[in-house]
Amino acid sequence: MATLVQPAGPFALGTFSAPDGDPFPGLLAGERVLDLSRALDSAPSDVRAVLGRWADTLPLLRALADDDARDWQPLEGLRVHAPVEPRQIxxxxxNYRQHVIDLEVAHRSPDDPRTVEEARAEVAAVMDRRAAEDLPYVFIGLPSTVAGPYDDVVLPAWAEQPDWELELAAVIAEPAYRVSVEEALGHVAGYTIANDLTDRATVFRRDMKAIGTDWLRCKNAPGFTPLGPWLVPAESIADPGGLRVTLKLNGDTMQDESTKDMLFGVARLVSYISQTSRLLPGDLVLTGSPAGNGLHWGRLLRDGDVMEGTITGLGVQRTRCVEEAS
Known part of the structure; x- marks a missing residue:
């Protein structure tokens, strides 16, 4: 396990297991963990069950975090899994202005007559218009992509250009359907770190350009969403629009941006999604990736690479890339 970086606030949630034991929902306070399947009368089987009774359970978690008489376990020696298993992603x-501009320039056709400066200016104008017209862009991911924060990432043999995308993820508590922007954050239990890996070579369909993007192919390989380590309650994060998102590759900083660069904040995204879909306890809302991806640097992921991702107050995840066995 990576060196512990304490999350913001007095406690966080996670999913843990002892060697050869089954995963359990846990309360992390300092460097100790309390098994919530035993400590709570509702006997939740997983973190999603804790979130399903969030309004009632949150005060109990605050009290448990200070209860030294409970049967705490040292974090050291426990395996840390993804903090929650979502039903929907x-x-x-x-959603990040600078990131979209960088990608558009990198994906330009070789016969594009525009200079780099002209291309950047045109895309910047599009971003500003999207923000003014209030039109987020959201698509669906598969829960089977979720992996633990310290698990190896298997790079599929077919992925020609695997890339990183560190993102802030909001975790839903109370179900949300057709909620307003003002109501939206009341449905968010907390926040965690997600690395939304993408194979850049398969983002766009080559056989029929009119189809557009192929999110199934480029983003949904098993383990392509390392998640966690912790679910930090929203009450411990003063402003999700003012966090630092940083990814290091083999020790070199590649992404280092504030969530202030988002076109649409967490509340707007949750509200927008809820106008079409019913958000459920444990669901993830990934808020997009800031600038500094591999395509920008001309350096994609390969066997042996180590990614270390951190977001202010949410801890650190550390994953190693491994080539798929032939």
Missing amino acids: FQSGA
Whole structure:
């Protein structure tokens, strides 16, 4: 396990297991963990069950975090899994202004007559218009992509250009359907870290350009969404629009941006999604990736690479890339 970086606030949630034991929902306070399947009268089987009774359970978690008489376990020696198993993953695309500009320039056709400066200016104008017209862009991901924060990432043999995308993820508590922007954050239990890996070579369909993007192919390989380590309650994050998102590759900083660069914040995204879909406890809303992806640097992921991702107050995840066995 990576070196512990304490999350913001007095406690966080996670999913843990002892060696050869079954995963259990846990309360992390300092460097100790309390098994919530035993500590709570509702005997939740997983973190999603904890979130399903969030309004009632949150005060109990605050009290448990200070209860030294409970049967706490040391974090050291426990395996840390993804903090929650979502039923639905909603992913925001093109939500960081600088990131979209960088990608558009990198994906330009060789015969594009525009200079780099002209291309950047045109895309910047499009981003500003999207923000003014209030039109987020959201697509769906598969729960089977979720992996633990310290698990190896298997790079599929077919993925020619695997890339990183570190993102802030909001975790839903109370079900949300057709909620307003003002109501939306009341449905968010907390936040965690997601690395939304993408194979850049398969983002766009080559056989029929009119079809557009192929999110199934480029983003949904098993383990392509390392998640966690912790679910930090929203009450411990003063402003989700003012967090630092940083990814290091083999020790070198590649992404380092504030969530202030988002076109649409968490409340707007949750509200927008809820106008079409019913958000459920444990669902993830990925808020998009800031600038600094591999395509920008001309350096994609390969066997042996180590990614270390951190977001202010949410801890650190550390994953190693491994080639798929032939």
